Amino acid sequence: xxxxxxxxxxxxxxxxxxxxxxxxxxxxxxxxxxxxxxxxxxxxxxxxxxxxxxxxxxxxxxxxxxxxxxxxxxxxxxxxxxxxxxxxxxxxxxxxxxxxxxxxxxxxxxxxxxxxxxxxxxxxxxxxxxxxxxxxxxxxxxxxxxxxxxxxxxxxxxxxxxxxxxxxxxxxxxxxxxxxxxxxxxxxxxxxxxxxxxxxxxxxxxxxxxxxxxxxxxxxxxxxxxxxxxxxxxxxxxxxxxxxxxxxxxxxxxxxxxxxxxxxxxxxxxxxxxxxxxxxxxxxxxxxxxxxxxxxxxxxxxxxxxxxxxxxxxxxxxxxxx
Numbered sequence: 001x002x003x004x005x006x007x008x009x010x011x012x013x014x015x016x017x018x019x020x021x022x023x024x025x026x027x028x029x030x031x032x033x034x035x036x037x038x039x040x041x042x043x044x045x046x047x048x049x050x051x052x053x054x055x056x057x058x059x060x061x062x063x064x065x066x067x068x069x070x071x072x073x074x075x076x077x078x079x080x081x082x083x084x085x086x087x088x089x090x091x092x093x094x095x096x097x098x099x100x101x102x103x104x105x106x107x108x109x110x111x112x113x114x115x116x117x118x119x120x121x122x123x124x125x126x127x128x129x130x131x132x133x134x135x136x137x138x139x140x141x142x143x144x145x146x147x148x149x150x151x152x153x154x155x156x157x158x159x160x161x162x163x164x165x166x167x168x169x170x171x172x173x174x175x176x177x178x179x180x181x182x183x184x185x186x187x188x189x190x191x192x193x194x195x196x197x198x199x200x201x202x203x204x205x206x207x208x209x210x211x212x213x214x215x216x217x218x219x220x221x222x223x224x225x226x227x228x229x230x231x232x233x234x235x236x237x238x239x240x241x242x243x244x245x246x247x248x249x250x251x252x253x254x255x256x257x258x259x260x261x262x263x264x265x266x267x268x269x270x271x272x273x274x275x276x277x278x279x280x281x282x283x284x285x286x287x288x289x290x291x292x293x294x295x296x297x298x299x300x301x302x303x304x305x306x307x308x309x310x311x312x313x314x315x316x317x318x319x320x321x322x
Contacts, residue, residue, distance in 0.1 A: 001086050001317060003035065003088075004085045005038070006088060007040075007089075008041045012306075013057050013061070015306040017053075018307060020052075029314050040075070040076035041065055044065065044072055044073040045072050045074050077103060080108055081107060086113065086114065087316055088104065088116075090122070091118045092119055094119055094203065096121070098121040101119040114141075115139065118305055118308070120145045120218060123217075124233045125233075139316050143312050144312065147172055147297075149305060150295045150297055150300070151295070152222075163287035165286070168255040168286065170283035171252060171282045172218045174201055174300040174301070176209055177251070177279065177280050178278055179245060180246070181277045184247050193206055210251075216236035217233055219261075237260065250264070251263075275296065278298060280298045
C-alpha cells in the first residue's frame with residue numbers, strides 16, 4: 001500500500017515510527033507492507049524512494065526535510081497530483097478555516113486517492129468533506145479527530161447500531177486536563193503549559209486547547225455525524241475561557257440536538273470527570289437502549305493518535321466508502 005504523508009509534526013513522526021516498527025504486523029494484517037512514497041511539510045516534499053523512515057525523522061528533528069538529498073521544493077498539492085499512491089494521510093495543524101487541509105483532501109479525491117486524517121478543522125468548515133467523500137465514493141477515515149486514541153467512531157459504527165444516541169458529553173481536551181492537574185500538584189500554569197508543549201500533547205496555539213476551541217471542533221464533528229447537521233465551528237457555544245483555568249475544574253463538552261457547548265465546571269470528586277487526571281479524556285454516549293457507554297483514557301498524546309491513524313490506514317485497505 002502506497003501512502004503519502006502530509007504534515008510531519010508530533011503525530012506524523014510517531015506514525016513513521018510505528019510504520020517502521022510494526023512492519024510484520026502490517027503485513028500480517030493486510031498482506032503487504034506500507035510504503036511511504038513521500039512526506040510533505042510546509043517547506044516542501046521528500047520523495048522517499050526506499051529511504052529509511054528513521055532518516056526522515058532524524059532530518060525533521062535536525063535541520064529539517066530540506067537537508068535530505070531527495071527534498072524538492074514542491075507543495076503537498078503537487079505531490080498529491082504528481083506521485084502515485086493509494087492513501088493520502090493529512091495530518092497538518094488545525095486552522096481557523098480548515099485550510100490548506102481541505103485543499104489537500106479534495107485534491108486527493110480528485111486523484112482517486114483515499115484519505116485518512118487527524119486534522120479536526122477540515123471536518124468543521126463550510127465544506128462538507130464527509131458528504132463529498134460519499135458522493136465521490138471515496139474512502140475518508142477520521143477516527144483520530146475526536147479524542148485521539150479512543151475508538152469513538154468505530155464504537156458508533158460497529159457496536160451501537162441498535163441504539164439512538166441522544167447526547168454525548170465528556171472531557172475532550174487532554175491538554176487542559178493536564179495543565180490543571182499539574183496546577184493541582186503545585187506547578188504554575190506557565191510551567192504546566194511548557195511541559196504540555198514539550199510532550200507534544202498541546203496544539204501549536206494553546207489557546208485552542210485552553211479556550212475550548214479544540215473541544216468545540218471535536219463536538220461539532222460529533223454533531224454532524226450523530227444528528228446529520230451542517231453545523232460548523234462558528235455554531236458552537238464556547239463559554240470556556242483561559243482565565244477560568246484553575247484548580248478543581250475540568251473543561252466539559254456537551255453535544256445534543258440543540259448544539260455544542262464547551263465550558264469549565266467544578267468537579268466534586270464523585271462523578272466520572274473527577275477521574276480525569278493528567279492527559280486524560282472521557283467521552284460518554286447517552287443512548288435510548290444501551291444507557292450510558294463511556295470511553296476513558298488516562299493518557300492521550302501523539303503516539304496514541306498516531307496509532308489510531310495507522311489503524312485507519314489499515315482499515316482503508318478494505319473500506320472504499322466512508
